[in-house]
Amino acid sequence: MANSRVSLLRHSFSFNSFIRTSAISPSVLSTRRFVVSSSNEPLLVASQSAKQAVITSNESEKPNLTTRWKPMCLYFTQDKCTMMQDTSHLQKFNHSLCLEHELNVDEYVNKHSEHFDFFLVLDLEGKVEILEFPVLMIDARTMNVVAFFHRFVRPSKMSEERVNEYIKGKYGKLGVDRVWHDTALPFDEVIAQFEEWMGIHNLRSKEPDSPLHRAAFVTCGNWDIKTKIPAQCEVSKMKLPSYFMEWINLKDIYLNFYNRRAPGMRTMMNELKIPFLGSHHLGIDDSKNITRVLQRMLVDGAVLKITARRNPLVTGKVEFLFENRIK
Numbered sequence: 001m002a003n004s005r006v007s008l009l010r011h012s013f014s015f016n017s018f019i020r021t022s023a024i025s026p027s028v029l030s031t032r033r034f035v036v037s038s039s040n041e042p043l044l045v046a047s048q049s050a051k052q053a054v055i056t057s058n059e060s061e062k063p064n065l066t067t068r069w070k071p072m073c074l075y076f077t078q079d080k081c082t083m084m085q086d087t088s089h090l091q092k093f094n095h096s097l098c099l100e101h102e103l104n105v106d107e108y109v110n111k112h113s114e115h116f117d118f119f120l121v122l123d124l125e126g127k128v129e130i131l132e133f134p135v136l137m138i139d140a141r142t143m144n145v146v147a148f149f150h151r152f153v154r155p156s157k158m159s160e161e162r163v164n165e166y167i168k169g170k171y172g173k174l175g176v177d178r179v180w181h182d183t184a185l186p187f188d189e190v191i192a193q194f195e196e197w198m199g200i201h202n203l204r205s206k207e208p209d210s211p212l213h214r215a216a217f218v219t220c221g222n223w224d225i226k227t228k229i230p231a232q233c234e235v236s237k238m239k240l241p242s243y244f245m246e247w248i249n250l251k252d253i254y255l256n257f258y259n260r261r262a263p264g265m266r267t268m269m270n271e272l273k274i275p276f277l278g279s280h281h282l283g284i285d286d287s288k289n290i291t292r293v294l295q296r297m298l299v300d301g302a303v304l305k306i307t308a309r310r311n312p313l314v315t316g317k318v319e320f321l322f323e324n325r326i327k
């Protein structure tokens with residue numbers, strides 16, 4: 001086992017140079033062909049397949065789901081899967097960010113989202129420093145996931161020993177600590193890649209320091225953008241990017257639309273009878289589940305508007321735009 005871990009690590013780092021220089025576009029990537037290497041995944045497969053079996057058996061009671069659930073390939077979500085031609089790998093792991101959902105999207109007419117063309121569902125992980133940065137890009141007209149950006153993030157102010165403990169405690173129990181170690185990048189590099197990705201998808205105008213262009217971040221709570229992003233920017237000695245000035249807190253939209261208070265995503269999903277898929281507190285899975293809630297709210301007729309905005313003149317001051325809101 002020890003030997004296989006070493007060879008896995010060596011293999012994983014050998015294609016880092018490709019990763020850093022490649023333009024990040026999942027749509028382009030899905031058609032690329034990679035050299036197949038069978039040394040890339042045994043630990044990931046072993047740890048995730050057990051969980052897959054459990055969730056699959058639960059899902060058998062829900063025949064309406066159009067696609068059988070399987071765990072995401074977390075190399076693929078970060079543009080780093082080298083096994084796109086390996087059929088057994090493709091059978092075990094999901095290589096599409098399309099959502100398995102029960103909604104009849106024909107019911108949805110784009111009358112509720114004239115403000116935005118795209119929603120960017122963001123759900124950060126990491127209490128001390130950010131560990132995961134997942135974003136799903138949703139077309140406001142069709143509600144489809146049209147693109148995604150996902151990176152694991154390496155803390156910058158922690159000893160290696162502390163990082164190892166931290167990751168073992170958080171991602172070890174989800175069986176994805178190995179892929180975290182293979183792929184995590186410092187926050188400033190993640191943000192540089194994210195900006196490149198936003199450029200590819202025309203989410204910002206050409207001017208430097210521009211806000212999002214006809215798109216809005218959607219989060220479950222205010223913590224991600226109000227608190228965590230500025231705190232991480234400070235730790236990473238970066239200026240707060242200009243596109244993190246405003247966002248939509250889905251909890252506030254939920255409260256005002258359904259007239260019910262939901263403290264978290266699980267409550268919303270329970271109340272809307274949406275099955276929870278994947279691992280809670282794996283950011284990419286939580287983002288997908290938040291997206292399912294968002295889709296359902298759009299179908300039900302909710303109008304998504306900005307709920308919170310930073311005051312550009314007073315550092316740290318955030319204005320909340322809904323009187324009736326979750327505090």
Ligand SMILES: [Zn+2]
Nearest residue numbers: 073076081083
């Ligand atoms: Zn893969």
